[in-house]
Amino acid sequence: MENYKVILVDDEEEVIDAIKSRILWEQLGLQIVGSATNGVKALELVEKLQPDIVITDIKMPYMDGLELSRRLNDEYRNVHIIIFTGFDEFDYAKEAVHLEIDEYMLKPINAVELSECLKRVKNSLDKEREEKLNVQKLENYFDDVLPIIQTNFFVSLIEGRVNESEYEKFLQAYKIDLNGPYFCCAVFHTSENNVPEEMSPLLLSMSVEREIKARIVGKFKCREFIYLGNTVLIIELKSKEETVELTDVCDKFCKWVNRVIGAVVTAGIGMVCDNISNINNSYDGAREAVSYRVLYGTKRAINIDEITSNKQNMGLQSEETKMHELFKAIYLGNEQEIEAATNREVNRIHGNSNTVSQYKLYTMEMVGAFYRFCENNFIDFNDFLGEMSNPYEKVPKMDESTLKKWIVQVSTEMGKQLKSVRNSKSRRLINDAKNIVANRYMEEDLSLDKVCSIMGVSNSYFSSIFKKETGISFVSYLTDYRMDIAAKLILDTNEKSYKIGEMVGYMDANYFSYVFKKKFGISPSKYRNAKLKS
Structure with missing residues (x-):
């Protein structure tokens, strides 16, 4: 098990050096990862190094130890704090008991007393870690999932299997309160390739789900359940702009859960809809956002509205579900995936076509799906056709080999243009930010x-x-x-x-x-x- 990380904060560097040398850190199961001479530098280190313990003096320039403790309690609730204080500052420090300081110690520091203090704090950290990773508790928690009937209903909603005329009846029958006025779906994916020892991927996922309930569900009005190994949230919003706050909260959670539990989690945020019956489109967008972790990285939240060219519904709609894998490969710009998805799509068309008429119908539907995909992503499909004047006429006449080659070609070009659009949006945002800085x-x-x-x-x-x-x-x-x-x-x-x-x-x-x-x-x-x- 890794040692707990410690940061020392004191404006006197000789005090820091003395503490470093007089304590048997390794034997205590601790490791000093950094030091700072004031609270401002300390906050920068905490954000970068994510320590478990911060040991700080009170009197320091720019930001004293009590203000540092306030900031840590607001932004890093899991960090344990030990404060050093002079005799004349002790009463002042004790008045700050509401800061939930773990330990107060009077200067000059005694190595034996500090070691005992650190042992107490480490025991608290051990108990917290044990609480989060106790396999037996997680197994018991797994048995206590949400009522099956509600979960089944939520799954039906995100799969688009509930008729708009019927969902009100189900909401009332299952005592589910979903009033909106806006709705959004979030998907939390936990990697199975980064699992702590003595934990199974399933139990780790359950641990993440529990922390989502404790740290996110309370901040927003939402319903939470497990589906296809991911934790899914159906969230009610007061305004469309609230997704910005939601994204930031989910992003902080992904970083926190990686540091504390060791889970690699990516959160995908779907587009906003004004009717719960359309939540399946938001769910598709959230899943698509999670897949973008190959481009944007894991341990973070990805909002689908922020990575597409405009805040509109994605090109992938329910009628195009058969081409989902191909459109996903186009979004990611992965040529190998485009070729593999093309082979599967063409094989599907040929396998389902018993007559020439059926083959023509399927290929014309495919062309229509390409047009809708491009339209919804603000690009023009005609730009990729070259000299082909009427794809509805020409594509159904292609043989299998020609059709595959054509699909790979147009899909690859679409992927490049989508990437260019995304990069253009990124540059506009950066320029806008620089202009704001210049003006303000x-x-x-x-x-x-x-x-x-x-x-x-x-x-x-x-x-x-x-x-x-x-x-x-x-x-x-x-x-x-x-x-x-x-x-x-x-x-x-x-x-x-x-x-x-x-x-x-x-x-x-x-x-x-x-x-x-x-x-x-x-x-x-x-x-x-x-x-x-x-």
Whole structure:
């Protein structure tokens, strides 16, 4: 079993070095993965390293230990906190009992006392881990799934097997409250290739389902059930825009469950519908979003509306279910999958055609499906036909080999154009974000959350495409932009440093000076003097 990860936070580096050297970390089952000299740096490390324990002093520059503890409790509830405090600060620290600090320790630190303290915290972590991974409890929980009759009804809904005229009757009979006004489907896929020891894939999936109930179902009005090995949510929304918040919540959950349980989970968010009878289309979209993990990565949430060219229904509709695999391969742009799906589709057509008339009918239906697929994805099928003027006439006359070659050719070209459309949308989003920064960098509250809210996209999606396209995170870009403006103002004006800090969005003069020095290696005043001398 891996050691628990620890981060040390103290503005005196000699204190950090002393703690590192005096404690037998390995024997305690612990591992120091990082250290920081203030709360701001500590938060950056926590996001990057995802520790189990944070040991922090109270008095530090920029952000003290109590403010750090508040932020950890808000954003990383699973992190255990140990606070060091001087005698004159002890009463002040005890007043913060609502912060749920695990342990308070008075300075100077005694190695024996700290070791005992760490043992107590480790025992708490062991109990939490045991609670989450206890096989027997998971087996008992598996026996206590949702009522079968409700689950069957939900499965029928997402498969599109409930008539619109009948679902109200079933909702009432099964005591299910689904009022909307909008609905959305989310699918959580747990990888079977990353399973902790002494756990089966099925039990791991059940563990993930339990955590979804505890951490997501309570935040939204929704129904949860297991289907085809995945956890599925049917969610009621007050507005279509609420899917942005939903995507961010699911994205944070995927990262948390990987770190705590070791499960690799991908969440797919389907399109919004205004009638529960159409929830099957949202479910198809959610499943399609999950399949995009091969492009966008696992341990995250993927919103189908954010990766298609426009916020409309996907090209894959219920009447095209027979061509689902081919359309999926086109979306992914995988030429090998396109060829394999084409072979299966052509074999299906030939296998079901007992007469020439049937063959012509099937191939004409296939052409119609291509037209609908392109229309719903805002591309023109005629662009891929070359000199073929009437595919409804020409395609049914193709032999098996020619038909396969033609399908592979047009499908491959469609995949390339869809990828180009997605990339174009990504570039537009990045340019929009850069324009927002250029126009509003001086606003103190300008942040990743605010920019995403303005553009109407989730943090998860925007952060991933921004990093992929630019090579840096959005937060780093915003900071660099502000610092470059500040450097120019320092050279072009006689304003004091604190005033320049306010002009680029930093109301705290000390923090502005800290960020500036981190960027340029010297303080604002020294930067001005150095440039003037040169």
